[in-house]
Amino acid sequence: MKPSSRVLIVLSTLTVFVALLAAVSEGRANGFYEGKTLSIVTYGSVGGGYDTYSRLIGRHISKYIPGNPKIIAQNMTGAGGIVATNYLYNRAPRDGTVIVHVLWRIYALQLIGDPRARYDFTKMSAVGMAALENAILYTRKDRFADFEAIKQSKEKVKLSGNGRSSTGFVFGRIVEEVIGRKLFNFVLAYPGSREYNLAVRQGEVDGAGIIKSSFVDQVGDMWKAGQLSVFVQTGTSEGKKDPYFGDAPLLSELAETPEGKAIAKSTALLAGLGRPFWLPPGVPSERVKILRDAFWNVMKDDNLLSEARKLRRPIDPARGEELQKMWDEALAAPPQVVAIVKDLFGTK
Numbered sequence: 001m002k003p004s005s006r007v008l009i010v011l012s013t014l015t016v017f018v019a020l021l022a023a024v025s026e027g028r029a030n031g032f033y034e035g036k037t038l039s040i041v042t043y044g045s046v047g048g049g050y051d052t053y054s055r056l057i058g059r060h061i062s063k064y065i066p067g068n069p070k071i072i073a074q075n076m077t078g079a080g081g082i083v084a085t086n087y088l089y090n091r092a093p094r095d096g097t098v099i100v101h102v103l104w105r106i107y108a109l110q111l112i113g114d115p116r117a118r119y120d121f122t123k124m125s126a127v128g129m130a131a132l133e134n135a136i137l138y139t140r141k142d143r144f145a146d147f148e149a150i151k152q153s154k155e156k157v158k159l160s161g162n163g164r165s166s167t168g169f170v171f172g173r174i175v176e177e178v179i180g181r182k183l184f185n186f187v188l189a190y191p192g193s194r195e196y197n198l199a200v201r202q203g204e205v206d207g208a209g210i211i212k213s214s215f216v217d218q219v220g221d222m223w224k225a226g227q228l229s230v231f232v233q234t235g236t237s238e239g240k241k242d243p244y245f246g247d248a249p250l251l252s253e254l255a256e257t258p259e260g261k262a263i264a265k266s267t268a269l270l271a272g273l274g275r276p277f278w279l280p281p282g283v284p285s286e287r288v289k290i291l292r293d294a295f296w297n298v299m300k301d302d303n304l305l306s307e308a309r310k311l312r313r314p315i316d317p318a319r320g321e322e323l324q325k326m327w328d329e330a331l332a333a334p335p336q337v338v339a340i341v342k343d344l345f346g347t348k
Contacts, residue, residue, distance in 0.1 A: 034067030043084035045192030064294035080163020089119035096287035128295035130275035139207030160196035168209030
């Protein structure tokens with residue numbers, strides 16, 4: 001037998017062997033979830049936006065996972081999302097049976113080296129993102145009629161939130177940086193959006209920061225009744241004003257100086273709000289793929305989309321690979337952006 005023939009035989013044998021290994025690996029992965037329970041953990045409280053998305057997806061995703069596991073939703077509040085994210089990185093099972101719906105801005109604490117952030121998103125696997133939403137800051141009209149009234153007031157606006165990573169605090173601090181002076185007193189004693197929007201309704205605070213879907217769901221009646229003023233928005237995914245909020249200005253429109261405009265641009269990802277789902281480190285790659293594919297497929301499920309419309313929750317998804325790239329790039333921010341973020345989070 002010629003040497004070339006022997007080489008061909010060896011290569012053919014190796015090709016078959018590799019194919020068999022891949023088939024066995026795929027078979028094991030496809031059978032892994034049969035009889036298992038998949039937990040979807042959310043950092044938010046029951047009834048809030050994060051909780052609503054987690055439970056919505058949990059009701060429909062199983063049919064897209066081979067083995068059709070049982071799905072349960074769990075809540076893990078505390079420290080503005082830090083507790084749930086630390087759990088994801090340090091204590092969650094690394095076998096693909098736990099997905100955590102983390103706070104959108106929680107990566108920023110890793111970026112600035114916050115000692116409470118005992119996690120590293122570059123070592124975890126993104127499952128996908130359900131939506132990227134328009135964030136707003138709003139007040140009761142009987143307290144502050146518009147942004148001009150806020151700027152002219154001798155009293156600071158009391159904005160509610162559920163921690164230093166909440167929309168109200170982060171977006172509020174960004175607005176202060178863009179304007180160049182303090183405008184708000186932050187009241188961060190609430191466990192979730194439903195509670196801090198209720199605080200606005202009851203007059204405990206002047207306003208809050210929130211994304212559109214939760215705003216419509218929780219205080220939309222007050223908006224329709226003309227009782228609220230939306231004084232800034234991050235805008236649509238195309239960077240335009242959302243007609244639902246009338247002529248409420250974009251963040252960039254509040255800037256009065258070139259420095260303010262630069263801050264508005266560099267903090268755009270922080271100001272908005274997405275719905276990201278992540279796996280802990282060490283989950284086998286074939287299970288990561290199964291869950292990413294299942295997540296992407298359920299985002300197109302007619303029953304989920306119909307229910308999302310009834311819940312007034314937008315679905316504007318991104319694949320896990322896209323979300324992973326987005327956060328990897330954010331975590332590689334240049335020093336000048338890190339300095340801005342440190343200032344926003346009070347660690348400069």
